[in-house]
Amino acid sequence: MNFKSVGCFIVIAFCYPAMSLFSQSSYPFEERLASAASFYENVEVRSAMADAINAPFYSLLTRQKEIHSQVLSPVAVEFELRKSEDSFYLLFKNELSYKYPVWGRGNYIIKRDLRSGDFLQIKIFLQNDEMSFIRLMPLDESRTSLEMSLYGVTIYNGIVLPVSIEDLSVSSFARVMHLTKDMIQWEEIFTDASYPEWEQVASLARRIGEDVDFLYESDDGAQDHLGRFVLIESGEPISGQAGAVNCSGFAKWVADGILISRGAESALNIESLKAPSETESRMDNPWSMAHLDRDPYFGLDWSRNLARFLRESEPGSPEAGLLDMDLRNVPFFEYKENIGYELEKLKSLLYLQAVKEPGYFYLGAVNSLYGKDPVLWQYYHIALFFPWFDENGDFQLEVLETGDISSLDNLKYRYPQSFVHLSKVKASKGFVSPWKPDSIE
Known part of the structure; x- marks a missing residue:
């Protein structure tokens, strides 16, 4: 989106009456769903500025940047006009921490042809992210198509709304949701930002992060059940x-800290974590079976066993099978047996999974073709993923690996064209560091 600003940088504020919100408040289910997710409307401003939205470009040249307050929404809205070589844009940007970012949740960016004035598209941002949006495009004078992208992954496409794009430019977002309710499962897109499970996941990630500096990276190192640091x-x-x-x-250190907080008398035994999680599918891969000295399945077995022991430690939980904690069913994503999902698409996947099942974090076994002489499909790295939504409805994803607070971008950069197999773990309310420098060794 390459455009430049038009007009003076003068800010003026307006306040519009509720006006029964132009008969927009007739979608109570959708309004409640968006409100619980802290997804704020700016329809008051857009409706009041309908003449400007539909005006030819030349009549808007003197239009100044403006900030408008709203009656039915807690956020102010900044209106701005921008242009590119052959288009102009009407930006309605919601306030976020006293700023008005272009790629902000609930923002509308209306694009029109510079010469003809035709409406070309409307982008509505779902998250504070350039690649998470709904795009509306005109099909004809009375129909509009919709596509939805979440962190760069298209999850809906070709959905037809029986309404013109001009009409939608001054309609509420709740109306868009209502018009598409039979085609889009909005409960899979929006969640309640007040769920206590979000703070539980965030709190656990913070607690672990407070102690990661006590550790440092070393090949094949782990703490055994006696508290000694040994070669795995x-x-x-x-x-x-x-x-x-x-x-x-590091993944074991985290699991041990959770188990100790639940009353475990000792850390996990390393040998129990090496046990194969399944064998039948491996026997079908003679290439890997012929090179077991490379231990190609180690990361998969280790993460599955950690997740199993953590599940069994939950009060009242039955004995768990080795595959019970596999993340196999996420909307819009296909699970590959023992391989998982594309690392490149992990943020959108964990967003949808967090909405579906709040309160979990994930042990990820990163895998792909790896090594030389021979090149094998191998599970060669483990990382931990903590997804949650903050009180503003913003999706957060903390990545912890090898005694460090990392990031998904860092992981993708280091392991391009890789997959990650995910084992889910319920976020614990407690964590006790299994080791600190003043601990007895």
């Missing part, structure tokens, strides 16, 4: 390297 492969102590973990050792 051999069980031999790592002399003089307390706090030394690799990615697997």
Whole structure:
């Protein structure tokens, strides 16, 4: 979206009467759903500015940047006019922390042809993210098509609304939701920002993050059930390297901290985490079976076993199977057996999964073709993913790996064209660091 600003940078404020919201308040279900998600409307401003929205460009040249307050919404709205070489844009930007970002939740960007004035599209942003939006485009004088993108992944496309795009430019977002309710499962897109599960996930991630500096990265390191830092492969102590973990050792350290907070007397036994999680499908892969010295399934088995032990430690939980914690069913995404999902699309996937099942974090076994002589499909890294929505309805995704607070972008950069197999774990209310520098070794 390459455009430049038009007009003076003078801010003026207006306040419009409720006016029964122009007969827009007739979608109570959709309004409640959006409101609970802290997704705020700016239809008051757009409706009051209908003449400007439909005016030819030349008549808007002197239009100044304006800030408008609203009666039925808690956020102010900034209107701005911009133009590109052959189009002009009418921006209605919701306030966010006393600023008005272009890519903000609930923002409308109306694009029109510079010469003809025709409406070309409307973008409505679902998150504070350039790649998370609904795009409305005209089909004819009385119909509009809709597509939806979430963090760069198109999840809905080709949905037809029996209303002109001009009409939708001054309609509420609740009306868009209502017109598409038989085609879009809006309960999969919006969630209640006040759910206590969100704070539980966020709190656990913060608590773990407070202690990660006590650890440092070391090949094949982990803390065993006796509290010693040892080599995972051999069980031999790592002399003089307390706090030394690799990615697997870090995931175990987190699991041990949760288990100890639930009353466990000791950390997990390393050998129990190496146990194969399944064998039948592996036997069908003679190439991998012939190179078991490479331990190609280690990360998958380790993360599955951690998730299983954590599930069984939950009060009242029955004994869990090795595959019970696999994340296999996420709307719009196809699960590949023992491989999982594309790492590149993980943020949109975890957004939808968090809406579907609040209160979980995920152990991820990163996998792809890996190594040389031979090149094998291998599970070579483990990371932890903590998804939640904050009180403003903004989606947050914390990534922790190898004793560090990382990011999904960092992970994607280091492991391009990879997949991640996810095992889900219910976020615990407690976490006790299994080791600190002043601990007895």
